[in-house]
Amino acid sequence: MNFFKSVLGSVVKIEIELANSEERPQAEVTISDGKIEKLPLYVSDEGVSGTVKIHLDANTKKVEHMGIKVALVGVIKSTSGNVHEFLNSSKDLEPQGILTESKSYSFNFDTIDKPHESYNGINISLNYYIRVTITRNMTTNITKQSEIWVRSFTKPPESNTSIKMEVGIEDCLHIEFEYNKSKYHLKDVIIGKIYFLLVRLKIKSMNICLIKKETTGSGLDMYNENKTLSKFEIMDGAPVRGEAIPVRLFLGGFELTPTYKDVANKFSVTYILNLVLVDEDDRRYFKQREITLWRKPERKKGEFADPTFVTEEGPTIHA
Numbered sequence: 001m002n003f004f005k006s007v008l009g010s011v012v013k014i015e016i017e018l019a020n021s022e023e024r025p026q027a028e029v030t031i032s033d034g035k036i037e038k039l040p041l042y043v044s045d046e047g048v049s050g051t052v053k054i055h056l057d058a059n060t061k062k063v064e065h066m067g068i069k070v071a072l073v074g075v076i077k078s079t080s081g082n083v084h085e086f087l088n089s090s091k092d093l094e095p096q097g098i099l100t101e102s103k104s105y106s107f108n109f110d111t112i113d114k115p116h117e118s119y120n121g122i123n124i125s126l127n128y129y130i131r132v133t134i135t136r137n138m139t140t141n142i143t144k145q146s147e148i149w150v151r152s153f154t155k156p157p158e159s160n161t162s163i164k165m166e167v168g169i170e171d172c173l174h175i176e177f178e179y180n181k182s183k184y185h186l187k188d189v190i191i192g193k194i195y196f197l198l199v200r201l202k203i204k205s206m207n208i209c210l211i212k213k214e215t216t217g218s219g220l221d222m223y224n225e226n227k228t229l230s231k232f233e234i235m236d237g238a239p240v241r242g243e244a245i246p247v248r249l250f251l252g253g254f255e256l257t258p259t260y261k262d263v264a265n266k267f268s269v270t271y272i273l274n275l276v277l278v279d280e281d282d283r284r285y286f287k288q289r290e291i292t293l294w295r296k297p298e299r300k301k302g303e304f305a306d307p308t309f310v311t312e313e314g315p316t317i318h319a
Contacts, residue, residue: 011060012099014132014144015053027149029120030255039149042128044117047110048072048148052093052132055102066135068094072109073131073145074116076266078124078216086264087114087128116263117295118150122225124216124267153297154258157183163192167275167287174198177275177287179247185296186256190273192247196239202280206235208247209274210254211288216267229254251293258295 018024018040026038042048052070056063074087089112093105107130119126131145163179179192194206210230216223232249239245260269271293277285 011057011063012134012142013055013057014134014142015055016050016130016132016144016146017053018048018050018130018146018148021050027118027151029118029149031120039147041149041151042114044114044150044152047108048112048130049106049108049110050130052105052107053102054099054104054134056099061100063099063134064097064137065094065099066096066137067092068105068132068134070105070107071131071133072112072114073129074114074126075129076124076126076264078266080123084264084266086116087112093132114150116150117152117257117260118148119257119260119263119269121214121267121269122227123214123223126263152258152295154294156185156296157292157294163289163291165275165287165289167277167285168198169201169285172198172200173277173285175277177247179273179289179291183292183294184251185294186258187252187296190247190249190251190291194234194245194247194275196241196243196245199239199241203235203239204278204280204282205233206239206245206275206277207231207233208249209276210249210251211272211274212256213270213272214267215270218265229256256293259292 021040025041027041029037029039031037054068069090070093071088071090073085076084076086089109091107091109093107094103114128116126118128128148128150129145130148131143134142136142160181160183163182165177167173167175167177174197175194176197177192177194179190184190209228209232212227212229214225214227216225230249230253232247234245234247256271257269259271260267262268270290272288272290275287279285
């Protein structure tokens, strides 16, 4: 029985405790089965520290090992099974030897930059872990990992021009639409106006869709997955020439990420505004325009001194 306990790693229990865990904000993350998981939230340039506790089983007198390490690991995983480890910074906790009693070790990854945001997408995810490994000789290593959630905040864009586009069918339809800017923070409001300059088609309805586009792979292996986050009806009925219709779309109610461009050469996430017109014969006319989303920093007020940002509502943040 002791042999099987050794192989299964049950002779040792590993605990990972993060510093300031009670005060630290948490991110509510939707995992693969649709459930919500709360994870400790860190800013990309913030240090990660804590304590590793190793407990020996009550009936175990000693455990031989080849060394004990703790690592900050960043991994990109796709639904196809591909795994890419873009970050692995490890520290030795114990050299090769024999454990004869339970022990605690402090760790601190204070200078390790976390280059990308955490992300759980449709076909790909990017995750960070604190991973503890007890290396064994001639048997299975004992490992324990604990996930953290990482955010990156950016300054407001220096230039933010408005968007102007036209939809036209010769001698039948001419529409101009304008949005107040092309770059929005995640709690922003999209404000615009649509002008009907020529209307000889009988328009039945018009709506604006906010689409999330996730691109994975490259070249012949590139795959795009689109998800419509919102469909906003801005008109029901026929417009007349010279009419102007205001548009106002609040982004705060959606689960959004910033725009990601070619993250570790593995994936991108972009957002598209799609204007769709439907005539009385159910023919559809559309015009798309990509917008840029960025994460606006919001500093926590009060006692928590670490450079962590949270929303005004409190320490729990949606991913």
